[in-house]
Amino acid sequence: xxxxxxxxxxVILYGGLSAEAEISVVSGSAIASALMKEGLxxxxxxxxxxxxxxxxPEGHLRGERLPSEYTTERRxxxxxxxxxxxxxxxxxxxxxxQPDAVYIPALHGxxxxxxxxxxxxxxxxxxxxxxxxxxxxxxxxxDAFKRLASTLNVPTLPHSIVTAEEWTNNREATLSRIxxxxxxxxxxxxxxxxxxxxxxxxxxxxxxxxxxxxxAVDLALQFGARALxxxxxxxxxxxxxALLESPDGSVRAFGPGEVFPGREFxxxxxxxxxGVSRTTVSPEISDxxxxxxHSSAITLFRGFGGRGLARMDFLMRASGxxxxxxxxxxxxxxxxxxxxSLFPALITASxxxxxxxxxxxxxxxxxxxxxxx
Numbered sequence: 001x002x003x004x005x006x007x008x009x010x011v012i013l014y015g016g017l018s019a020e021a022e023i024s025v026v027s028g029s030a031i032a033s034a035l036m037k038e039g040l041x042x043x044x045x046x047x048x049x050x051x052x053x054x055x056x057p058e059g060h061l062r063g064e065r066l067p068s069e070y071t072t073e074r075r076x077x078x079x080x081x082x083x084x085x086x087x088x089x090x091x092x093x094x095x096x097x098q099p100d101a102v103y104i105p106a107l108h109g110x111x112x113x114x115x116x117x118x119x120x121x122x123x124x125x126x127x128x129x130x131x132x133x134x135x136x137x138x139x140x141x142x143d144a145f146k147r148l149a150s151t152l153n154v155p156t157l158p159h160s161i162v163t164a165e166e167w168t169n170n171r172e173a174t175l176s177r178i179x180x181x182x183x184x185x186x187x188x189x190x191x192x193x194x195x196x197x198x199x200x201x202x203x204x205x206x207x208x209x210x211x212x213x214x215x216a217v218d219l220a221l222q223f224g225a226r227a228l229x230x231x232x233x234x235x236x237x238x239x240x241x242a243l244l245e246s247p248d249g250s251v252r253a254f255g256p257g258e259v260f261p262g263r264e265f266x267x268x269x270x271x272x273x274x275g276v277s278r279t280t281v282s283p284e285i286s287d288x289x290x291x292x293x294h295s296s297a298i299t300l301f302r303g304f305g306g307r308g309l310a311r312m313d314f315l316m317r318a319s320g321x322x323x324x325x326x327x328x329x330x331x332x333x334x335x336x337x338x339x340x341s342l343f344p345a346l347i348t349a350s351x352x353x354x355x356x357x358x359x360x361x362x363x364x365x366x367x368x369x370x371x372x373x
Contacts, residue, residue, distance in 0.1 A: 007040050007362055008127075009101040011094060013117060015047035015070055018109025019202050019223065022067035027337035028106035029062040034358040036061075043101075045094070048076050052084040053091065091117070095124040102362050103128040107334060109198060115140075127369035129361045131333040135305035139333035140197045142228050145304065146328075152303045154296045155327045157315070158185045159230040161196060164221050171214070178213045178229060186231040187320070193217055196226035206232050237316040239283065239326070241297040242335070242346040244360070245308050247367035251301055253294035254350055256314070257342040258283035279342055281349040293326070300328065307373070308364055311335035311343045 012035075014028025015021050025046075032042050036059065044056040050073045057080055062070075069075050073084055094101075103126055105117045115136035121128040131139060138144055142159075149156045160181045166174050182189040193216030194204040203223040207216040213229070220227035239256040246252065260278045297312040310333055316326035335343035347357050367373075 007102070007359075008366075009041045009043065009098060010035055010104060010362060011043045011045055011098065011101050012104045012106055013045045013047060013091075014106045015049075015053075015076075016107045016109065017047070017049055017051055018107075019198070020109035021047075021049055021071045023336055023338060024106055024108045025062070025067035025070045026339075027108070027334075027341075028104070030337050030339075030354075031104060031106055031358050031361075033061055034355045035362070038355050038359060040359075040362075043094075043098075045090070046070055046076055046079070047087055047107075048073050048084065051087050052076070053087040054080050054082040054084045055090075056080050056082075088120070091120055095120065095126060099124065099126055101126065102365050104361065104365075105130060105334065106337065108332075108336065109202075125369075127365040129334075129365045130308045131310070132305060132307050135307060136333050138304050139310070139331045142194070142196050142330055143226070145331055148304055149300060149328045152299055154300055155325070157230045157233075157327045157329075159228050162217050162221075162227045162229065164225045167217055167221060167227075174217075175210055175214060178217075179210060181229065182213070187234075190232040190234075191216065191229045192232040193220045193227055193229050195220045195223040196228040198223050208232075233315055233317055234320075235318055237283075237318050238329075239285070239293060239314045239316060240342045240346070241293055241312045241314070242343045243297055243301050243306065243310045243312065244347060244357075245306070245364055246360075247364050249371070249373065251298050251306075253297050254346040255281065255342070256283060256285065256290065256293055257281045257346050259342070279340070279345070281342070281346050289326075296328065300331065304331065306331075306333070307368070308361060309333075309335065309343070 012028050012032045014024045016024050032044050036042050044060055045053055046056055047053045049071055052073055103121050115133040118136045119133040122133055143161055146156045146159055162174055182191050190208045192206050203220045205216040205219050207213045217227045238259040241256050242254040244252050258280050293314055300312060301310055310331055312331055313329040314326050315329050317323050337344050344354055344357060348354055
Protein backbone atom coordinates (compact mmCIF):
# COMPACT_ATOMS: atom_id res chain seq x y z
CA UNK A 1 0.00 0.00 0.00
CA UNK A 2 1.55 3.33 -1.02
CA UNK A 3 1.45 6.66 0.77
CA UNK A 4 -1.35 7.97 -1.45
CA UNK A 5 -3.61 5.16 -0.19
CA UNK A 6 -2.73 5.51 3.50
CA UNK A 7 -2.74 9.30 3.92
CA UNK A 8 -5.46 11.84 3.19
CA UNK A 9 -4.92 14.94 1.11
CA UNK A 10 -2.46 17.47 2.54
CA VAL A 11 -2.85 21.25 2.38
CA ILE A 12 0.36 23.24 2.87
CA LEU A 13 0.11 26.96 3.61
CA TYR A 14 3.12 29.11 2.91
CA GLY A 15 4.16 32.68 2.16
CA GLY A 16 2.39 35.08 4.48
CA LEU A 17 2.36 38.65 5.68
CA SER A 18 5.58 38.86 7.69
CA ALA A 19 9.13 39.78 6.76
CA GLU A 20 9.87 36.04 6.87
CA ALA A 21 7.52 35.22 3.99
CA GLU A 22 10.32 34.20 1.63
CA ILE A 23 11.69 31.72 4.17
CA SER A 24 8.18 30.29 4.48
CA VAL A 25 8.04 29.83 0.71
CA VAL A 26 11.27 27.82 0.78
CA SER A 27 10.11 25.71 3.74
CA GLY A 28 6.59 25.03 2.50
CA SER A 29 7.57 24.26 -1.07
CA ALA A 30 10.28 21.84 0.13
CA ILE A 31 7.76 19.91 2.26
CA ALA A 32 5.26 19.91 -0.62
CA SER A 33 7.84 18.53 -3.03
CA ALA A 34 8.87 15.78 -0.60
CA LEU A 35 5.29 14.68 0.06
CA MET A 36 4.35 14.69 -3.64
CA LYS A 37 7.37 12.51 -4.41
CA GLU A 38 6.01 10.07 -1.82
CA GLY A 39 2.72 9.90 -3.71
CA LEU A 40 0.58 12.15 -1.52
CA UNK A 41 -1.98 14.52 -3.00
CA UNK A 42 -0.93 18.02 -1.97
CA UNK A 43 -2.65 21.39 -2.27
CA UNK A 44 -0.34 24.39 -1.94
CA UNK A 45 -2.10 27.45 -0.56
CA UNK A 46 0.05 30.48 -1.30
CA UNK A 47 -0.45 33.57 0.89
CA UNK A 48 0.77 36.98 -0.28
CA UNK A 49 1.88 39.90 1.85
CA UNK A 50 -1.44 41.57 1.01
CA UNK A 51 -3.26 38.74 2.88
CA UNK A 52 -4.56 37.32 -0.36
CA UNK A 53 -4.36 33.63 -1.17
CA UNK A 54 -4.70 31.22 -4.05
CA UNK A 55 -4.15 27.55 -4.76
CA UNK A 56 -1.16 26.82 -6.92
CA PRO A 57 -1.63 24.37 -9.82
CA GLU A 58 -1.75 20.67 -8.95
CA GLY A 59 1.77 19.27 -8.73
CA HIS A 60 3.43 22.71 -8.68
CA LEU A 61 7.18 22.62 -8.02
CA ARG A 62 9.13 25.76 -7.16
CA GLY A 63 12.26 24.50 -8.88
CA GLU A 64 14.69 27.35 -9.56
CA ARG A 65 12.17 30.14 -8.96
CA LEU A 66 13.24 32.66 -6.37
CA PRO A 67 11.05 32.77 -3.24
CA SER A 68 10.50 36.49 -3.88
CA GLU A 69 8.42 35.49 -6.92
CA TYR A 70 5.72 34.18 -4.55
CA THR A 71 5.26 36.95 -2.02
CA THR A 72 3.23 39.73 -3.68
CA GLU A 73 -0.15 39.81 -5.40
CA ARG A 74 1.32 40.73 -8.79
CA ARG A 75 3.95 38.00 -8.70
CA UNK A 76 1.64 35.34 -7.28
CA UNK A 77 -0.93 36.00 -10.02
CA UNK A 78 1.62 34.87 -12.60
CA UNK A 79 1.97 31.46 -10.92
CA UNK A 80 -1.66 30.35 -11.00
CA UNK A 81 -4.88 30.72 -12.95
CA UNK A 82 -6.84 30.56 -9.70
CA UNK A 83 -8.14 33.92 -8.49
CA UNK A 84 -6.45 35.57 -5.53
CA UNK A 85 -8.96 35.89 -2.70
CA UNK A 86 -8.86 37.08 0.91
CA UNK A 87 -7.04 34.46 2.97
CA UNK A 88 -9.78 34.13 5.60
CA UNK A 89 -12.41 33.53 2.90
CA UNK A 90 -10.43 30.93 0.95
CA UNK A 91 -9.21 29.09 4.04
CA UNK A 92 -12.74 28.90 5.47
CA UNK A 93 -13.96 27.45 2.18
CA UNK A 94 -11.21 24.83 2.12
CA UNK A 95 -11.87 23.84 5.72
CA UNK A 96 -15.52 23.26 4.86
CA UNK A 97 -14.77 21.32 1.69
CA GLN A 98 -11.77 19.35 2.93
CA PRO A 99 -12.38 18.61 6.63
CA ASP A 100 -10.42 15.36 6.43
CA ALA A 101 -7.26 16.86 4.96
CA VAL A 102 -4.11 17.42 7.01
CA TYR A 103 -3.11 21.09 7.10
CA ILE A 104 0.52 22.19 7.40
CA PRO A 105 0.92 25.91 8.20
CA ALA A 106 4.58 26.25 7.17
CA LEU A 107 4.51 29.89 8.21
CA HIS A 108 7.15 31.99 9.92
CA GLY A 109 6.96 35.29 11.75
CA UNK A 110 4.35 37.49 13.45
CA UNK A 111 0.86 37.40 11.99
CA UNK A 112 1.61 34.03 10.41
CA UNK A 113 3.29 31.80 13.00
CA UNK A 114 1.67 33.55 15.96
CA UNK A 115 -1.65 31.72 16.20
CA UNK A 116 -4.03 33.42 13.75
CA UNK A 117 -4.09 30.63 11.16
CA UNK A 118 -3.82 28.01 13.91
CA UNK A 119 -7.00 29.39 15.50
CA UNK A 120 -8.92 28.78 12.27
CA UNK A 121 -7.54 25.25 11.97
CA UNK A 122 -8.25 24.38 15.60
CA UNK A 123 -11.77 25.82 15.46
CA UNK A 124 -12.54 23.69 12.41
CA UNK A 125 -11.38 20.55 14.19
CA UNK A 126 -9.08 19.45 11.37
CA UNK A 127 -5.77 17.63 11.67
CA UNK A 128 -2.92 20.12 11.49
CA UNK A 129 0.82 20.20 12.06
CA UNK A 130 2.43 22.34 14.71
CA UNK A 131 1.57 24.42 17.73
CA UNK A 132 -1.93 25.07 19.02
CA UNK A 133 -3.02 28.74 18.93
CA UNK A 134 -2.04 29.66 22.51
CA UNK A 135 1.36 27.98 22.23
CA UNK A 136 2.00 29.63 18.85
CA UNK A 137 1.31 33.04 20.37
CA UNK A 138 3.53 32.33 23.37
CA UNK A 139 6.33 31.10 21.14
CA UNK A 140 6.34 34.36 19.21
CA UNK A 141 6.34 36.53 22.36
CA UNK A 142 9.95 36.52 23.55
CA ASP A 143 9.17 38.31 26.82
CA ALA A 144 6.45 35.87 27.85
CA PHE A 145 8.52 32.86 26.80
CA LYS A 146 11.51 34.04 28.83
CA ARG A 147 9.29 34.50 31.88
CA LEU A 148 7.91 31.00 31.41
CA ALA A 149 11.44 29.59 31.14
CA SER A 150 12.32 31.21 34.46
CA THR A 151 9.34 29.57 36.18
CA LEU A 152 10.55 26.22 34.80
CA ASN A 153 14.07 26.84 36.17
CA VAL A 154 15.60 27.04 32.70
CA PRO A 155 18.32 29.73 32.66
CA THR A 156 17.57 32.84 30.61
CA LEU A 157 19.32 36.17 30.15
CA PRO A 158 17.83 39.22 31.92
CA HIS A 159 15.88 41.48 29.61
CA SER A 160 14.08 44.79 29.44
CA ILE A 161 11.03 45.73 27.38
CA VAL A 162 10.41 49.10 25.73
CA THR A 163 6.97 49.82 24.34
CA ALA A 164 6.34 52.08 21.37
CA GLU A 165 4.11 54.27 23.55
CA GLU A 166 6.71 54.93 26.24
CA TRP A 167 9.39 55.42 23.58
CA THR A 168 7.29 58.07 21.84
CA ASN A 169 6.23 59.84 25.01
CA ASN A 170 9.30 59.48 27.25
CA ARG A 171 12.33 58.74 25.10
CA GLU A 172 14.95 60.34 27.37
CA ALA A 173 13.54 58.79 30.55
CA THR A 174 13.42 55.42 28.83
CA LEU A 175 17.03 55.79 27.69
CA SER A 176 18.00 56.47 31.30
CA ARG A 177 16.21 53.28 32.33
CA ILE A 178 18.07 51.38 29.61
CA UNK A 179 21.36 52.86 30.86
CA UNK A 180 20.64 51.56 34.36
CA UNK A 181 19.78 48.13 32.95
CA UNK A 182 22.97 48.04 30.86
CA UNK A 183 25.15 49.07 33.81
CA UNK A 184 23.59 46.40 36.00
CA UNK A 185 23.35 43.47 33.60
CA UNK A 186 25.89 43.83 30.78
CA UNK A 187 29.63 44.03 30.27
CA UNK A 188 30.67 47.50 29.14
CA UNK A 189 27.10 48.51 28.39
CA UNK A 190 26.78 46.13 25.43
CA UNK A 191 23.17 45.20 24.71
CA UNK A 192 21.39 43.59 21.80
CA UNK A 193 18.02 44.93 20.76
CA UNK A 194 15.36 43.02 18.88
CA UNK A 195 11.61 43.08 18.24
CA UNK A 196 9.80 41.38 21.12
CA UNK A 197 7.72 39.34 18.68
CA UNK A 198 9.63 38.39 15.56
CA UNK A 199 11.95 35.72 14.22
CA UNK A 200 14.86 35.09 11.83
CA UNK A 201 16.91 37.74 13.68
CA UNK A 202 15.03 40.49 11.84
CA UNK A 203 15.35 43.93 13.42
CA UNK A 204 18.29 43.01 15.65
CA UNK A 205 21.14 45.38 16.47
CA UNK A 206 24.09 45.46 18.87
CA UNK A 207 24.32 48.66 20.91
CA UNK A 208 27.05 49.86 23.26
CA UNK A 209 26.17 53.49 24.01
CA UNK A 210 23.18 55.71 24.72
CA UNK A 211 23.00 56.76 21.08
CA UNK A 212 23.27 53.15 19.88
CA UNK A 213 20.67 51.94 22.40
CA UNK A 214 18.27 54.47 20.94
CA UNK A 215 19.02 53.33 17.39
CA ALA A 216 18.48 49.70 18.42
CA VAL A 217 15.07 50.50 19.89
CA ASP A 218 14.13 52.52 16.81
CA LEU A 219 15.02 49.58 14.57
CA ALA A 220 13.21 46.99 16.68
CA LEU A 221 10.04 49.09 16.83
CA GLN A 222 9.88 49.09 13.04
CA PHE A 223 8.80 45.46 13.36
CA GLY A 224 6.33 45.63 16.23
CA ALA A 225 5.01 47.58 19.17
CA ARG A 226 7.62 46.38 21.68
CA ALA A 227 11.41 46.14 21.70
CA LEU A 228 13.40 43.73 23.84
CA UNK A 229 16.90 44.48 25.12
CA UNK A 230 19.22 41.94 26.72
CA UNK A 231 22.95 41.67 27.45
CA UNK A 232 25.09 41.09 24.39
CA UNK A 233 27.32 38.05 24.76
CA UNK A 234 30.67 38.28 22.98
CA UNK A 235 30.75 35.52 20.36
CA UNK A 236 28.78 32.94 22.34
CA UNK A 237 28.30 29.38 21.17
CA UNK A 238 24.90 29.09 19.49
CA UNK A 239 23.39 25.65 20.06
CA UNK A 240 20.07 24.44 18.67
CA UNK A 241 17.92 21.48 19.70
CA ALA A 242 15.31 19.99 17.36
CA LEU A 243 12.21 18.51 18.99
CA LEU A 244 9.90 16.07 17.26
CA GLU A 245 6.70 14.68 18.73
CA SER A 246 5.62 11.16 17.80
CA PRO A 247 2.08 9.92 17.18
CA ASP A 248 1.99 8.43 20.70
CA GLY A 249 2.73 11.83 22.25
CA SER A 250 6.33 11.16 23.21
CA VAL A 251 8.90 13.83 22.36
CA ARG A 252 12.42 13.21 21.13
CA ALA A 253 15.26 15.73 21.20
CA PHE A 254 17.93 15.84 18.47
CA GLY A 255 21.23 17.64 18.55
CA PRO A 256 22.45 20.03 19.48
CA GLY A 257 23.60 21.55 16.26
CA GLU A 258 25.90 24.53 16.38
CA VAL A 259 25.90 27.72 14.33
CA PHE A 260 29.09 29.57 13.45
CA PRO A 261 27.92 33.02 12.32
CA GLY A 262 29.95 34.67 9.63
CA ARG A 263 29.22 38.02 11.27
CA GLU A 264 29.23 39.55 14.74
CA PHE A 265 25.91 37.87 15.45
CA UNK A 266 23.54 35.51 13.67
CA UNK A 267 21.42 38.04 11.77
CA UNK A 268 18.98 37.43 8.89
CA UNK A 269 21.62 37.48 6.15
CA UNK A 270 23.96 35.30 8.19
CA UNK A 271 21.14 32.76 8.57
CA UNK A 272 19.92 32.60 5.00
CA UNK A 273 22.60 33.88 2.61
CA UNK A 274 24.65 31.03 1.22
CA GLY A 275 28.24 30.98 2.37
CA VAL A 276 27.93 33.57 5.15
CA SER A 277 27.67 31.16 8.09
CA ARG A 278 28.29 27.50 8.66
CA THR A 279 26.69 24.91 10.90
CA THR A 280 27.44 21.48 12.23
CA VAL A 281 25.22 18.70 13.52
CA SER A 282 28.06 17.25 15.60
CA PRO A 283 29.59 19.99 17.77
CA GLU A 284 32.27 19.31 20.34
CA ILE A 285 30.32 19.24 23.60
CA SER A 286 30.19 17.00 26.64
CA ASP A 287 27.56 14.35 27.17
CA UNK A 288 26.53 16.22 30.31
CA UNK A 289 25.84 19.42 28.37
CA UNK A 290 23.95 17.51 25.69
CA UNK A 291 21.77 15.86 28.32
CA UNK A 292 21.11 19.21 30.04
CA UNK A 293 20.06 20.86 26.79
CA HIS A 294 17.85 17.92 25.79
CA SER A 295 16.16 17.86 29.18
CA SER A 296 15.59 21.62 29.27
CA ALA A 297 14.31 21.69 25.70
CA ILE A 298 11.75 18.97 26.41
CA THR A 299 10.74 20.69 29.67
CA LEU A 300 10.14 23.92 27.76
CA PHE A 301 8.26 22.11 25.00
CA ARG A 302 5.91 20.56 27.52
CA GLY A 303 5.71 23.76 29.55
CA PHE A 304 4.60 26.06 26.76
CA GLY A 305 2.24 23.50 25.26
CA GLY A 306 4.38 22.50 22.28
CA ARG A 307 2.85 20.28 19.64
CA GLY A 308 4.32 18.34 16.75
CA LEU A 309 7.70 20.04 16.39
CA ALA A 310 9.82 22.92 17.62
CA ARG A 311 13.38 24.17 17.74
CA MET A 312 14.94 25.51 20.93
CA ASP A 313 17.85 27.93 20.55
CA PHE A 314 20.44 28.25 23.33
CA LEU A 315 23.38 30.59 23.89
CA MET A 316 26.48 29.55 25.84
CA ARG A 317 29.21 31.90 27.06
CA ALA A 318 32.51 31.09 25.37
CA SER A 319 34.76 33.47 27.30
CA GLY A 320 35.11 35.32 30.56
CA UNK A 321 34.45 34.36 34.16
CA UNK A 322 31.16 32.65 33.30
CA UNK A 323 32.42 30.51 30.41
CA UNK A 324 30.19 27.49 29.92
CA UNK A 325 27.02 29.08 31.31
CA UNK A 326 24.13 28.60 28.92
CA UNK A 327 20.72 30.21 28.48
CA UNK A 328 17.58 29.58 26.47
CA UNK A 329 17.33 32.23 23.76
CA UNK A 330 14.02 31.49 22.04
CA UNK A 331 11.70 28.87 20.61
CA UNK A 332 10.60 28.40 17.02
CA UNK A 333 7.22 26.65 16.89
CA UNK A 334 7.55 26.00 13.15
CA UNK A 335 11.27 26.05 12.38
CA UNK A 336 12.70 26.53 8.93
CA UNK A 337 12.84 23.66 6.45
CA UNK A 338 15.29 25.35 4.10
CA UNK A 339 18.39 23.58 2.69
CA UNK A 340 20.55 25.27 5.35
CA SER A 341 18.13 24.97 8.29
CA LEU A 342 19.42 23.02 11.28
CA PHE A 343 16.05 21.55 12.28
CA PRO A 344 15.75 19.10 9.36
CA ALA A 345 19.54 18.64 9.27
CA LEU A 346 19.62 17.42 12.87
CA ILE A 347 16.82 14.94 12.28
CA THR A 348 18.12 13.63 8.97
CA ALA A 349 21.53 13.17 10.60
CA SER A 350 19.86 10.63 12.88
CA UNK A 351 18.90 8.50 9.88
CA UNK A 352 15.41 9.81 9.05
CA UNK A 353 15.13 11.17 5.52
CA UNK A 354 13.56 14.56 4.74
CA UNK A 355 10.66 12.73 3.10
CA UNK A 356 10.18 10.51 6.16
CA UNK A 357 10.28 13.59 8.40
CA UNK A 358 7.55 15.21 6.30
CA UNK A 359 5.44 12.03 6.43
CA UNK A 360 6.03 11.82 10.19
CA UNK A 361 4.53 15.29 10.64
CA UNK A 362 1.41 14.22 8.74
CA UNK A 363 1.11 10.94 10.65
CA UNK A 364 1.48 12.71 14.01
CA UNK A 365 -1.15 15.32 13.11
CA UNK A 366 -3.63 12.56 12.26
CA UNK A 367 -2.91 10.78 15.56
CA UNK A 368 -3.33 14.04 17.49
CA UNK A 369 -6.72 14.66 15.92
CA UNK A 370 -7.86 11.14 16.67
CA UNK A 371 -6.71 11.46 20.29
CA UNK A 372 -8.15 14.95 20.69
CA UNK A 373 -4.73 16.53 21.34
